[in-house]
Amino acid sequence: MVAGIEVHGGAGGVEADLADLVALAGSSLALAEALAATSAACHAVLVDPDLLASALLDPVAVARFQAALLTALDGPGGLTALAVSSTARAGALRSAAGAYAAADAALAALVDDLHRAAGFVPEAALAGLLLAGAGQVVTDPVGAAVAVGELSGDPERWLTEHPGVVDHLVSAAPGTAARVAVGTGGVLSPWLGGGDVRSAAARLGRLWPDGVPVVARRPDDLRPAAVRPPRGAADLLAALHLRSAGSGADGDEVGVRVLTRADGTTAYVVDIPGTGDWSLPDGSVNPASNDLGTNLRVLGGEVTTRQRAVAEALRRSGAGPSDPVLLVGHSQGGMVAAQAAHDAGTADFPYDVRGVLTAGAPIGRVEVPSRVQVLALENAHDVVAHLDGRDNDDDPNVTTVTFARSTGAVATAHGLASSYLPGARAVDRVEDPSLAAFRASAAPFLAGPGEEVDVVSHVYAISRG
Numbered sequence: 218m219v220a221g222i223e224v225h226g227g228a229g230g231v232e233a234d235l236a237d238l239v240a241l242a243g244s245s246l247a248l249a250e251a252l253a254a255t256s257a258a259c260h261a262v263l264v265d266p267d268l269l270a271s272a273l274l275d276p277v278a279v280a281r282f283q284a285a286l287l288t289a290l291d292g293p294g295g296l297t298a299l300a301v302s303s304t305a306r307a308g309a310l311r312s313a314a315g316a317y318a319a320a321d322a323a324l325a326a327l328v329d330d331l332h333r334a335a336g337f338v339p340e341a342a343l344a345g346l347l348l349a350g351a352g353q354v355v356t357d358p359v360g361a362a363v364a365v366g367e368l369s370g371d372p373e374r375w376l377t378e379h380p381g382v383v384d385h386l387v388s389a390a391p392g393t394a395a396r397v398a399v400g401t402g403g404v405l406s407p408w409l410g411g412g413d414v415r416s417a418a419a420r421l422g423r424l425w426p427d428g429v430p431v432v433a434r435r436p437d438d439l440r441p442a443a444v445r446p447p448r449g450a451a452d453l454l455a456a457l458h459l460r461s462a463g464s465g466a467d468g469d470e471v472g473v474r475v476l477t478r479a480d481g482t483t484a485y486v487v488d489i490p491g492t493g494d495w496s497l498p499d500g501s502v503n504p505a506s507n508d509l510g511t512n513l514r515v516l517g518g519e520v521t522t523r524q525r526a527v528a529e530a531l532r533r534s535g536a537g538p539s540d541p542v543l544l545v546g547h548s549q550g551g552m553v554a555a556q557a558a559h560d561a562g563t564a565d566f567p568y569d570v571r572g573v574l575t576a577g578a579p580i581g582r583v584e585v586p587s588r589v590q591v592l593a594l595e596n597a598h599d600v601v602a603h604l605d606g607r608d609n610d611d612d613p614n615v616t617t618v619t620f621a622r623s624t625g626a627v628a629t630a631h632g633l634a635s636s637y638l639p640g641a642r643a644v645d646r647v648e649d650p651s652l653a654a655f656r657a658s659a660a661p662f663l664a665g666p667g668e669e670v671d672v673v674s675h676v677y678a679i680s681r682g
Contacts, residue, residue: 221597222643226609227616227651245306252300256290263287338392374625377598388606391417414606415582419517425510427519428502428681430526434533435676438472443674446476446664449645450592451638453486453545453574453662456674458633461490461547463676469493469507470678471527473534476662477671484541484661485534485568487527491548491577491633504680507549515552516579516605520565523549524557526679528566534675536568543572543662547633548601551578551593558589572659576637579605590658591615594640598623598630616651618644 262268263283272279291297368375376382394409394417408424411417438444442455460472472488492512494505503510506523514521527544536542542561544554554573561570573591577599585591593609595602597619609617620640622630629635644652656663664670 221619221621222647223619224647224649224651225617225619226611226613228613228654229650230611230613230616245303248303250300252296252303256296256300259286259290259296338396371625373627376600377623377625377627377630380598380600380603383600383603384606387414387604390414394421415516415518417517418513419519422510422513422517422519424498425508425513426500426502427510427514427522430506430522430529431504431680431682432526432529432533433678435470435678438674438676443472443474444672446668446670446672447474447486447662448664449656450574450594450641451645453543454547454576454633454638454641456486457488457490457545457547457550457576458638460488460676461633464490464507465493466495466505468678469505469523469680470676471530473530473536473675473677475534475673475675477673479669482661483535484543485531485536486543486545486662487531487554489523489527489544489546489550489553491546491550502681504682506679506681512549512552515549515556516582518556518559518583520556520560521553522681523553523679524560524566526677527553527557528568530675530677530679531568533677538562538567539569541571541661542568543574543659544570545574546578547576547637548578548631551575552580552583554578555580555583555585555591558585558591559583561586561589571661572655574659576633576641577601577631579603581605581607581609585612585615587612587614589614590655592652592655592659593617594637594644595619596630596636596640597621599636600627601631616655618647618652620644 263286268279268282289295367378391411391413394411398404398406398409408420409417411420438459440459442452443459445452445455447453447456456472456474460470463470469490471490474486474488476484476486490507492507492509494503494508496503496505496508498510506521506526511521511523515524531542544557546552546554551573552575554575555578557566558570558573560566561568570589573585573589575591575593577596578593579602580591580593582605591614593615595617598621609615618640620643622636622640624630624632624635
Protein backbone atom coordinates (compact mmCIF):
# COMPACT_ATOMS: atom_id res chain seq x y z
CA MET A 218 0.00 0.00 0.00
CA VAL A 219 1.28 3.46 -0.91
CA ALA A 220 0.29 6.46 1.16
CA GLY A 221 1.36 9.96 2.09
CA ILE A 222 2.10 11.31 -1.39
CA GLU A 223 3.64 14.79 -1.29
CA VAL A 224 4.74 16.92 -4.23
CA HIS A 225 7.49 19.51 -3.94
CA GLY A 226 9.06 21.84 -6.46
CA GLY A 227 8.20 21.99 -10.13
CA ALA A 228 5.82 24.45 -11.75
CA GLY A 229 3.79 24.73 -8.54
CA GLY A 230 6.75 25.03 -6.15
CA VAL A 231 8.26 27.92 -4.21
CA GLU A 232 11.10 28.50 -6.68
CA ALA A 233 8.54 28.78 -9.44
CA ASP A 234 7.01 31.65 -7.47
CA LEU A 235 10.43 33.31 -7.41
CA ALA A 236 10.65 32.88 -11.17
CA ASP A 237 7.25 34.53 -11.40
CA LEU A 238 8.62 37.45 -9.35
CA VAL A 239 11.47 37.88 -11.82
CA ALA A 240 9.01 37.70 -14.74
CA LEU A 241 6.76 40.26 -13.04
CA ALA A 242 9.78 42.49 -12.52
CA GLY A 243 10.50 42.29 -16.25
CA SER A 244 6.91 43.19 -17.05
CA SER A 245 7.03 46.13 -14.64
CA LEU A 246 10.22 47.40 -16.23
CA ALA A 247 8.72 47.07 -19.73
CA LEU A 248 5.66 49.01 -18.55
CA ALA A 249 7.91 51.71 -17.07
CA GLU A 250 9.73 52.06 -20.38
CA ALA A 251 6.46 52.33 -22.29
CA LEU A 252 5.11 54.93 -19.87
CA ALA A 253 8.33 56.95 -20.04
CA ALA A 254 8.29 56.87 -23.84
CA THR A 255 4.65 57.99 -23.90
CA SER A 256 5.39 60.75 -21.40
CA ALA A 257 8.31 62.01 -23.51
CA ALA A 258 6.17 62.05 -26.64
CA CYS A 259 3.39 63.94 -24.88
CA HIS A 260 5.82 66.50 -23.46
CA ALA A 261 6.77 67.32 -27.03
CA VAL A 262 3.15 68.26 -27.66
CA LEU A 263 3.47 71.11 -25.16
CA VAL A 264 5.82 72.94 -27.50
CA ASP A 265 4.27 71.83 -30.76
CA PRO A 266 4.44 74.76 -33.26
CA ASP A 267 0.79 74.38 -34.25
CA LEU A 268 -0.31 74.46 -30.62
CA LEU A 269 1.76 77.55 -29.89
CA ALA A 270 0.41 79.26 -33.00
CA SER A 271 -3.18 78.58 -31.91
CA ALA A 272 -2.45 80.46 -28.67
CA LEU A 273 -2.69 83.66 -30.68
CA LEU A 274 -6.35 82.88 -31.38
CA ASP A 275 -7.34 81.48 -27.94
CA PRO A 276 -4.59 81.86 -25.34
CA VAL A 277 -6.87 80.83 -22.43
CA ALA A 278 -7.86 77.52 -24.01
CA VAL A 279 -4.26 76.69 -24.89
CA ALA A 280 -3.12 77.49 -21.35
CA ARG A 281 -5.81 75.26 -19.91
CA PHE A 282 -4.85 72.45 -22.28
CA GLN A 283 -1.17 72.73 -21.37
CA ALA A 284 -1.97 72.76 -17.66
CA ALA A 285 -4.18 69.68 -17.96
CA LEU A 286 -1.53 67.85 -20.01
CA LEU A 287 1.21 68.72 -17.53
CA THR A 288 -0.93 67.39 -14.69
CA ALA A 289 -1.57 64.16 -16.62
CA LEU A 290 2.14 63.81 -17.35
CA ASP A 291 3.91 65.13 -14.27
CA GLY A 292 1.23 65.27 -11.59
CA PRO A 293 1.13 62.90 -8.58
CA GLY A 294 -0.72 60.27 -10.60
CA GLY A 295 0.76 61.15 -13.98
CA LEU A 296 2.67 59.06 -16.49
CA THR A 297 6.08 60.16 -15.21
CA ALA A 298 5.23 59.17 -11.63
CA LEU A 299 3.81 55.85 -12.83
CA ALA A 300 7.00 55.20 -14.83
CA VAL A 301 9.14 55.90 -11.78
CA SER A 302 7.00 53.71 -9.50
CA SER A 303 7.01 50.85 -12.05
CA THR A 304 10.80 51.05 -12.26
CA ALA A 305 11.06 50.98 -8.47
CA ARG A 306 8.66 48.02 -8.33
CA ALA A 307 10.78 46.13 -10.86
CA GLY A 308 13.90 46.73 -8.79
CA ALA A 309 12.18 45.66 -5.58
CA LEU A 310 10.84 42.45 -7.15
CA ARG A 311 14.23 41.52 -8.61
CA SER A 312 15.92 42.25 -5.29
CA ALA A 313 13.39 40.16 -3.37
CA ALA A 314 13.81 37.19 -5.70
CA GLY A 315 17.59 37.51 -5.56
CA ALA A 316 17.57 37.79 -1.77
CA TYR A 317 15.44 34.66 -1.39
CA ALA A 318 17.70 32.70 -3.77
CA ALA A 319 20.87 33.95 -2.06
CA ALA A 320 19.48 33.10 1.36
CA ASP A 321 18.66 29.55 0.24
CA ALA A 322 22.14 29.07 -1.20
CA ALA A 323 23.80 30.53 1.90
CA LEU A 324 21.71 28.31 4.18
CA ALA A 325 22.61 25.19 2.19
CA ALA A 326 26.31 26.10 2.37
CA LEU A 327 26.03 26.79 6.11
CA VAL A 328 24.40 23.41 6.73
CA ASP A 329 27.23 21.72 4.81
CA ASP A 330 29.84 23.61 6.85
CA LEU A 331 28.20 22.72 10.16
CA HIS A 332 27.96 19.04 9.25
CA ARG A 333 31.57 19.00 8.08
CA ALA A 334 32.65 20.59 11.35
CA ALA A 335 30.70 17.96 13.27
CA GLY A 336 32.49 15.24 11.32
CA PHE A 337 35.91 16.82 11.88
CA VAL A 338 35.30 17.11 15.64
CA PRO A 339 33.05 14.10 16.37
CA GLU A 340 33.69 14.40 20.11
CA ALA A 341 31.67 17.62 20.21
CA ALA A 342 28.92 16.11 18.07
CA LEU A 343 28.74 13.03 20.28
CA ALA A 344 28.56 15.19 23.41
CA GLY A 345 25.68 17.10 21.85
CA LEU A 346 23.83 13.89 21.03
CA LEU A 347 24.32 12.57 24.55
CA LEU A 348 23.06 15.85 25.97
CA ALA A 349 20.01 15.80 23.70
CA GLY A 350 19.34 12.18 24.65
CA ALA A 351 19.59 12.98 28.33
CA GLY A 352 17.15 15.84 27.84
CA GLN A 353 14.64 13.53 26.16
CA VAL A 354 14.97 11.00 29.00
CA VAL A 355 14.17 13.73 31.50
CA THR A 356 11.27 15.28 29.59
CA ASP A 357 9.80 12.11 28.07
CA PRO A 358 11.18 8.97 29.73
CA VAL A 359 8.51 6.71 28.22
CA GLY A 360 9.10 7.98 24.70
CA ALA A 361 12.87 7.65 25.14
CA ALA A 362 12.49 4.07 26.32
CA VAL A 363 10.27 3.22 23.36
CA ALA A 364 12.76 4.77 20.93
CA VAL A 365 15.67 2.81 22.43
CA GLY A 366 13.58 -0.36 22.29
CA GLU A 367 12.75 0.17 18.63
CA LEU A 368 16.38 0.84 17.75
CA SER A 369 17.77 -2.16 19.63
CA GLY A 370 14.93 -4.50 18.64
CA ASP A 371 15.08 -3.93 14.86
CA PRO A 372 17.85 -1.51 13.81
CA GLU A 373 17.09 -1.90 10.10
CA ARG A 374 13.42 -1.02 10.50
CA TRP A 375 14.35 1.88 12.77
CA LEU A 376 16.68 3.22 10.08
CA THR A 377 13.99 3.04 7.39
CA GLU A 378 11.65 4.89 9.74
CA HIS A 379 14.29 7.59 10.38
CA PRO A 380 16.18 7.93 7.06
CA GLY A 381 17.06 11.54 7.83
CA VAL A 382 19.85 10.16 10.03
CA VAL A 383 21.64 9.22 6.82
CA ASP A 384 21.65 12.86 5.69
CA HIS A 385 23.57 13.86 8.83
CA LEU A 386 26.03 10.97 8.58
CA VAL A 387 26.75 11.55 4.90
CA SER A 388 27.13 15.31 5.35
CA ALA A 389 29.52 14.79 8.26
CA ALA A 390 31.63 12.25 6.33
CA PRO A 391 33.81 14.86 4.53
CA GLY A 392 34.87 16.27 7.90
CA THR A 393 35.66 12.83 9.28
CA ALA A 394 37.66 11.98 6.15
CA ALA A 395 39.54 15.28 6.42
CA ARG A 396 40.46 14.52 10.02
CA VAL A 397 41.78 11.11 9.03
CA ALA A 398 43.81 12.71 6.24
CA VAL A 399 45.25 15.27 8.66
CA GLY A 400 46.05 12.49 11.12
CA THR A 401 48.16 10.75 8.50
CA GLY A 402 50.16 13.87 7.79
CA GLY A 403 48.35 14.46 4.51
CA VAL A 404 49.38 11.14 2.98
CA LEU A 405 45.74 10.24 2.31
CA SER A 406 44.67 13.74 1.25
CA PRO A 407 44.39 12.86 -2.47
CA TRP A 408 41.58 10.44 -1.55
CA LEU A 409 40.15 11.72 1.73
CA GLY A 410 38.76 15.14 2.63
CA GLY A 411 36.91 17.81 0.69
CA GLY A 412 34.77 20.75 1.65
CA ASP A 413 31.43 19.05 1.06
CA VAL A 414 29.85 15.76 0.05
CA ARG A 415 30.43 16.32 -3.66
CA SER A 416 34.15 17.12 -3.42
CA ALA A 417 34.69 14.35 -0.85
CA ALA A 418 33.02 11.80 -3.12
CA ALA A 419 35.15 12.93 -6.06
CA ARG A 420 38.33 12.38 -4.05
CA LEU A 421 37.31 8.96 -2.80
CA GLY A 422 36.17 7.94 -6.26
CA ARG A 423 39.75 8.24 -7.51
CA LEU A 424 40.44 4.89 -5.86
CA TRP A 425 38.39 3.24 -8.64
CA PRO A 426 40.02 3.70 -12.08
CA ASP A 427 37.19 4.47 -14.51
CA GLY A 428 38.60 3.03 -17.73
CA VAL A 429 36.84 3.36 -21.08
CA PRO A 430 33.33 2.25 -22.12
CA VAL A 431 32.74 -1.08 -23.85
CA VAL A 432 29.30 -1.43 -25.48
CA ALA A 433 27.87 -4.57 -27.09
CA ARG A 434 24.48 -4.98 -28.76
CA ARG A 435 22.14 -7.65 -27.42
CA PRO A 436 18.90 -8.92 -28.99
CA ASP A 437 15.99 -6.49 -28.80
CA ASP A 438 13.62 -7.02 -25.90
CA LEU A 439 10.22 -8.13 -27.23
CA ARG A 440 8.44 -8.57 -23.90
CA PRO A 441 5.22 -6.57 -23.41
CA ALA A 442 6.63 -4.21 -20.75
CA ALA A 443 9.51 -3.31 -23.07
CA VAL A 444 7.47 -2.56 -26.20
CA ARG A 445 4.29 -1.22 -24.63
CA PRO A 446 3.82 2.49 -25.45
CA PRO A 447 4.38 4.24 -22.11
CA ARG A 448 1.45 6.23 -20.80
CA GLY A 449 2.83 7.24 -17.41
CA ALA A 450 5.59 6.86 -14.85
CA ALA A 451 4.60 3.27 -14.03
CA ASP A 452 5.00 2.16 -17.66
CA LEU A 453 8.37 3.87 -17.86
CA LEU A 454 9.60 2.13 -14.71
CA ALA A 455 8.19 -1.26 -15.79
CA ALA A 456 10.56 -1.35 -18.76
CA LEU A 457 13.42 -0.12 -16.57
CA HIS A 458 12.71 -3.06 -14.24
CA LEU A 459 13.46 -5.48 -17.08
CA ARG A 460 16.90 -3.93 -17.50
CA SER A 461 17.47 -4.02 -13.73
CA ALA A 462 16.68 -7.73 -13.70
CA GLY A 463 19.33 -8.25 -16.35
CA SER A 464 21.99 -6.28 -14.49
CA GLY A 465 24.07 -7.21 -11.48
CA ALA A 466 27.59 -7.93 -10.31
CA ASP A 467 28.24 -10.12 -13.34
CA GLY A 468 26.96 -7.66 -15.95
CA ASP A 469 25.45 -4.29 -16.69
CA GLU A 470 22.93 -3.47 -19.36
CA VAL A 471 20.98 -0.43 -20.47
CA GLY A 472 18.01 -0.10 -22.76
CA VAL A 473 17.13 2.40 -25.46
CA ARG A 474 13.46 2.46 -26.45
CA VAL A 475 12.79 4.07 -29.81
CA LEU A 476 9.27 5.50 -30.02
CA THR A 477 7.92 6.21 -33.51
CA ARG A 478 4.58 7.92 -34.06
CA ALA A 479 2.29 7.76 -37.06
CA ASP A 480 3.69 11.04 -38.40
CA GLY A 481 7.19 9.53 -38.44
CA THR A 482 8.59 11.52 -35.50
CA THR A 483 10.83 9.62 -33.10
CA ALA A 484 11.79 9.95 -29.47
CA TYR A 485 14.23 7.99 -27.32
CA VAL A 486 13.80 6.66 -23.77
CA VAL A 487 16.94 5.37 -22.05
CA ASP A 488 16.65 2.88 -19.17
CA ILE A 489 19.55 2.91 -16.69
CA PRO A 490 19.48 0.43 -13.76
CA GLY A 491 21.05 0.90 -10.34
CA THR A 492 24.21 -0.36 -8.66
CA GLY A 493 25.05 -4.02 -9.29
CA ASP A 494 28.63 -4.40 -8.05
CA TRP A 495 29.88 -3.40 -4.59
CA SER A 496 33.52 -4.43 -5.00
CA LEU A 497 36.16 -2.45 -3.15
CA PRO A 498 39.00 -0.96 -5.19
CA ASP A 499 42.09 -3.07 -5.90
CA GLY A 500 43.98 -0.67 -8.14
CA SER A 501 42.78 -2.23 -11.40
CA VAL A 502 39.93 -1.30 -13.72
CA ASN A 503 36.76 -3.07 -12.62
CA PRO A 504 34.90 -4.35 -15.73
CA ALA A 505 31.56 -3.71 -13.98
CA SER A 506 30.53 -0.15 -14.84
CA ASN A 507 27.66 -0.27 -12.32
CA ASP A 508 29.96 -0.46 -9.31
CA LEU A 509 30.56 1.50 -6.14
CA GLY A 510 33.21 3.59 -7.88
CA THR A 511 30.64 4.92 -10.34
CA ASN A 512 28.42 5.91 -7.42
CA LEU A 513 31.20 7.99 -5.91
CA ARG A 514 32.39 9.48 -9.18
CA VAL A 515 28.95 10.56 -10.33
CA LEU A 516 28.13 11.90 -6.84
CA GLY A 517 31.32 13.91 -7.25
CA GLY A 518 29.93 15.45 -10.43
CA GLU A 519 32.20 13.59 -12.85
CA VAL A 520 31.52 12.28 -16.33
CA THR A 521 31.72 8.52 -15.85
CA THR A 522 32.39 5.58 -18.14
CA ARG A 523 28.77 4.57 -17.61
CA GLN A 524 27.53 7.93 -18.90
CA ARG A 525 29.75 7.62 -21.97
CA ALA A 526 28.39 4.10 -22.54
CA VAL A 527 24.82 5.44 -22.44
CA ALA A 528 25.77 8.07 -25.00
CA GLU A 529 27.22 5.38 -27.25
CA ALA A 530 24.09 3.24 -26.88
CA LEU A 531 22.00 6.20 -28.01
CA ARG A 532 24.25 6.73 -31.01
CA ARG A 533 23.96 3.08 -32.03
CA SER A 534 20.19 3.31 -31.70
CA GLY A 535 20.09 6.09 -34.26
CA ALA A 536 19.61 9.10 -32.00
CA GLY A 537 20.81 12.42 -33.33
CA PRO A 538 21.73 15.60 -31.46
CA SER A 539 18.27 17.14 -31.98
CA ASP A 540 16.14 14.08 -31.19
CA PRO A 541 14.21 14.29 -27.91
CA VAL A 542 15.62 12.05 -25.16
CA LEU A 543 14.15 11.00 -21.80
CA LEU A 544 16.50 9.41 -19.27
CA VAL A 545 14.95 6.97 -16.77
CA GLY A 546 17.06 5.66 -13.90
CA HIS A 547 16.80 3.82 -10.59
CA SER A 548 19.31 4.50 -7.82
CA GLN A 549 22.75 4.91 -9.45
CA GLY A 550 20.96 4.96 -12.80
CA GLY A 551 19.08 8.07 -11.73
CA MET A 552 22.33 9.70 -10.64
CA VAL A 553 23.91 8.97 -14.02
CA ALA A 554 20.76 10.27 -15.74
CA ALA A 555 20.83 13.56 -13.82
CA GLN A 556 24.54 14.07 -14.51
CA ALA A 557 24.02 13.30 -18.21
CA ALA A 558 21.21 15.88 -18.25
CA HIS A 559 23.62 18.37 -16.69
CA ASP A 560 26.02 17.66 -19.57
CA ALA A 561 23.34 17.52 -22.29
CA GLY A 562 24.27 19.22 -25.54
CA THR A 563 28.00 19.09 -24.80
CA ALA A 564 30.71 16.69 -25.95
CA ASP A 565 30.17 14.77 -22.70
CA PHE A 566 26.57 13.95 -23.68
CA PRO A 567 25.71 15.33 -27.14
CA TYR A 568 21.96 14.79 -27.03
CA ASP A 569 18.82 16.86 -26.50
CA VAL A 570 17.72 15.65 -23.07
CA ARG A 571 14.19 16.90 -22.51
CA GLY A 572 13.40 15.05 -19.29
CA VAL A 573 14.66 12.83 -16.47
CA LEU A 574 12.67 10.36 -14.36
CA THR A 575 14.47 9.01 -11.30
CA ALA A 576 13.46 6.46 -8.66
CA GLY A 577 15.29 6.40 -5.34
CA ALA A 578 18.26 8.41 -6.64
CA PRO A 579 20.27 10.95 -4.60
CA ILE A 580 20.38 13.84 -7.10
CA GLY A 581 20.06 16.86 -4.80
CA ARG A 582 23.54 18.17 -5.64
CA VAL A 583 23.24 17.98 -9.43
CA GLU A 584 22.49 21.23 -11.25
CA VAL A 585 20.12 20.20 -14.01
CA PRO A 586 19.60 22.86 -16.71
CA SER A 587 16.27 24.68 -16.52
CA ARG A 588 15.30 23.40 -19.98
CA VAL A 589 15.27 19.80 -18.64
CA GLN A 590 12.22 18.70 -16.65
CA VAL A 591 12.96 16.29 -13.80
CA LEU A 592 10.53 14.03 -11.92
CA ALA A 593 12.20 12.47 -8.89
CA LEU A 594 10.30 9.71 -7.07
CA GLU A 595 11.39 9.04 -3.49
CA ASN A 596 10.08 6.57 -0.95
CA ALA A 597 10.03 8.31 2.43
CA HIS A 598 11.52 5.13 3.94
CA ASP A 599 14.31 4.75 1.38
CA VAL A 600 17.71 5.62 2.86
CA VAL A 601 19.46 5.57 -0.54
CA ALA A 602 17.74 8.77 -1.65
CA HIS A 603 19.48 10.45 1.31
CA LEU A 604 23.04 9.45 0.33
CA ASP A 605 23.83 12.91 -1.04
CA GLY A 606 23.00 14.55 2.29
CA ARG A 607 20.68 17.15 0.76
CA ASP A 608 17.05 17.52 -0.32
CA ASN A 609 16.35 18.15 -3.97
CA ASP A 610 16.15 21.83 -4.87
CA ASP A 611 12.68 23.33 -5.15
CA ASP A 612 13.36 24.43 -8.74
CA PRO A 613 10.64 25.08 -11.33
CA ASN A 614 12.02 22.22 -13.46
CA VAL A 615 12.55 19.72 -10.61
CA THR A 616 9.46 18.00 -9.21
CA THR A 617 10.07 15.69 -6.26
CA VAL A 618 7.29 13.29 -5.29
CA THR A 619 7.62 11.57 -1.94
CA PHE A 620 5.40 8.64 -1.04
CA ALA A 621 5.35 6.43 2.05
CA ARG A 622 5.83 2.71 1.53
CA SER A 623 7.19 1.10 4.70
CA THR A 624 8.69 -2.37 4.30
CA GLY A 625 10.96 -2.47 7.35
CA ALA A 626 13.98 -3.39 5.24
CA VAL A 627 16.52 -1.19 3.47
CA ALA A 628 16.60 -3.30 0.30
CA THR A 629 12.85 -3.55 -0.25
CA ALA A 630 12.23 0.10 0.67
CA HIS A 631 14.66 0.93 -2.13
CA GLY A 632 13.56 -1.80 -4.51
CA LEU A 633 12.17 -0.97 -7.92
CA ALA A 634 9.54 -3.71 -7.90
CA SER A 635 8.80 -3.64 -4.17
CA SER A 636 8.47 0.14 -3.70
CA TYR A 637 8.89 2.31 -6.76
CA LEU A 638 6.60 0.56 -9.22
CA PRO A 639 3.67 0.69 -6.74
CA GLY A 640 4.65 4.27 -5.94
CA ALA A 641 4.69 5.23 -9.61
CA ARG A 642 1.23 3.75 -10.15
CA ALA A 643 -0.06 5.86 -7.27
CA VAL A 644 1.68 8.97 -8.60
CA ASP A 645 0.09 8.46 -12.03
CA ARG A 646 -3.31 8.92 -10.34
CA VAL A 647 -2.38 12.19 -8.62
CA GLU A 648 -3.50 15.53 -10.07
CA ASP A 649 -1.08 18.33 -9.24
CA PRO A 650 0.14 21.42 -11.14
CA SER A 651 3.79 20.36 -10.97
CA LEU A 652 3.00 16.82 -12.13
CA ALA A 653 0.79 18.17 -14.89
CA ALA A 654 3.66 20.36 -16.10
CA PHE A 655 6.06 17.41 -16.14
CA ARG A 656 3.56 15.22 -18.02
CA ALA A 657 3.08 17.97 -20.58
CA SER A 658 6.84 18.26 -21.07
CA ALA A 659 7.09 14.45 -21.43
CA ALA A 660 4.49 14.33 -24.23
CA PRO A 661 7.05 13.15 -26.85
CA PHE A 662 7.68 10.06 -24.71
CA LEU A 663 4.13 9.21 -23.61
CA ALA A 664 1.30 7.82 -25.72
CA GLY A 665 -1.98 9.68 -25.50
CA PRO A 666 -5.39 8.02 -25.03
CA GLY A 667 -5.99 5.70 -27.96
CA GLU A 668 -2.75 6.74 -29.66
CA GLU A 669 -0.72 4.04 -31.35
CA VAL A 670 3.03 4.35 -30.98
CA ASP A 671 5.55 1.84 -32.30
CA VAL A 672 8.19 0.91 -29.72
CA VAL A 673 11.44 -0.91 -30.43
CA SER A 674 13.46 -1.83 -27.34
CA HIS A 675 17.20 -2.05 -27.96
CA VAL A 676 19.40 -3.64 -25.29
CA TYR A 677 23.12 -3.05 -24.75
CA ALA A 678 25.61 -4.76 -22.49
CA ILE A 679 28.03 -2.19 -21.13
CA SER A 680 31.27 -2.54 -19.21
CA ARG A 681 34.68 -0.96 -18.67
CA GLY A 682 37.82 -1.67 -20.53
